[in-house]
Amino acid sequence: MASPGAARPRLPPAIWALGFVSLLMDVSSELIHSLLPVFLVAGLGASMLTVGLIEGFAEATALIVKVFSGAISDYWGRRKPMAVLGYGLGALSKPLFALATTAGMVLGARLIDRIGKGLRGAPRDALVADIAPPAIRGAAFGLRQSLDTVGAFLGPLLAIGLMLLWANDFRAVFWVAVVPGVLSVALLVFGVREPAHPDGKPRTNPIRRENLRRLSRAYWWVVGAGAVFTLARFSEAFLVLRAQQGGLALAWTPLVLIAMNVVYAAGAYPFGKLADSMSHRALLAWGLVVLVAADLLLAAAEAGPLLWAGIGLWGLHMAMTQGLLATMVADTAPSDLRGTAFGFFNLVSGVALLVASALAGLLWDRWGAPVTFLAGAGFSALALVLLVLRKG
Numbered sequence: 001m002a003s004p005g006a007a008r009p010r011l012p013p014a015i016w017a018l019g020f021v022s023l024l025m026d027v028s029s030e031l032i033h034s035l036l037p038v039f040l041v042a043g044l045g046a047s048m049l050t051v052g053l054i055e056g057f058a059e060a061t062a063l064i065v066k067v068f069s070g071a072i073s074d075y076w077g078r079r080k081p082m083a084v085l086g087y088g089l090g091a092l093s094k095p096l097f098a099l100a101t102t103a104g105m106v107l108g109a110r111l112i113d114r115i116g117k118g119l120r121g122a123p124r125d126a127l128v129a130d131i132a133p134p135a136i137r138g139a140a141f142g143l144r145q146s147l148d149t150v151g152a153f154l155g156p157l158l159a160i161g162l163m164l165l166w167a168n169d170f171r172a173v174f175w176v177a178v179v180p181g182v183l184s185v186a187l188l189v190f191g192v193r194e195p196a197h198p199d200g201k202p203r204t205n206p207i208r209r210e211n212l213r214r215l216s217r218a219y220w221w222v223v224g225a226g227a228v229f230t231l232a233r234f235s236e237a238f239l240v241l242r243a244q245q246g247g248l249a250l251a252w253t254p255l256v257l258i259a260m261n262v263v264y265a266a267g268a269y270p271f272g273k274l275a276d277s278m279s280h281r282a283l284l285a286w287g288l289v290v291l292v293a294a295d296l297l298l299a300a301a302e303a304g305p306l307l308w309a310g311i312g313l314w315g316l317h318m319a320m321t322q323g324l325l326a327t328m329v330a331d332t333a334p335s336d337l338r339g340t341a342f343g344f345f346n347l348v349s350g351v352a353l354l355v356a357s358a359l360a361g362l363l364w365d366r367w368g369a370p371v372t373f374l375a376g377a378g379f380s381a382l383a384l385v386l387l388v389l390r391k392g
Helices: 011-032 036-044 050-077 080-099 102-129 133-164 169-175 178-189 217-231 237-245 254-274 280-299 302-334 336-366 371-387
Strands: none
Touching: 011 080, 011 102, 011 133, 011 169, 011 178, 011 254, 036 050, 036 102, 036 169, 050 080, 050 102, 050 336, 050 371, 080 102, 080 169, 080 178, 102 133, 102 302, 133 169, 133 302, 169 178, 178 280, 178 336, 217 280, 217 302, 217 336, 217 371, 237 254, 237 336, 237 371, 254 280, 254 302, 280 302, 280 371, 336 371
């Protein structure tokens, strides 16, 4: 954390560029993903089981690739080539959705898209940590996350507008997604210069035992904290289902994610800056308090002001914690193992999210939505107790 009297350095232009790279790719992806389940069922006649299998295979693929992409970027000593490859595959997948005539073709496009996401995530986060001065690393991660989240709500918003304008022409909307995808790759290639790594150390396999031993206990604590935190926070799809259960029309269900992401985008950068000047553990604890409040509101209401307040608080807790956890990973990992560190962190958090979402679905089917969100509040409270009781 920066000392109070020290002059605060400015965020490097490359951090802004990486933020807009994320924004453009998220607009491209969410233009498609916000419509894809309906396209599969209504346009291609796929079953709900098929939709679930496609999403499951896609997310599992991304999780596996994340570890290896980070390790490879450490081995090469360069982050940008792997990030360019990942964003390039993401852009390449977009025309395939527009051309798809079967669920199998959609699966292929989703796998290419998720491989790209897995390839770029850890190297990009490591690149942010390499570029940003340590005193403003929280602000750097917060800014990138904020701009990424702007794309996450602009994409569905644009999808709604284009579907209304073009009389539900899915394929025309999917073709529009190609443009921001290509611009994202171009901005990364020409707008971001990777800093040199003049350490002179010989490169070895980052996931060899002797290298993994260099990842400190503090780092593995952050990994564990991220996993427990994620177990308390299941997929945002359940927010959409809760609002739909309360009578929100199908055509307007993207508004749930738009509302959540507006709050997330507005808060990510300010809370990232705050992380540079206050205790990380204290900020993480307050994020858990906000998540408990969100879960309790969502358990109590399926419509009206309480529902939307819960959705807003969910976005607020994301703003408080997601950039913070990335900052904590960067601060506790050796600089030459940051890609590997982010890869393992993303893998463990991703598996925890799958487990949490499966458990949430089971609770919803057995006992209903209120029990699901009350269980989320319980997990959050347990995580908060463990965080407060931790020494050091």
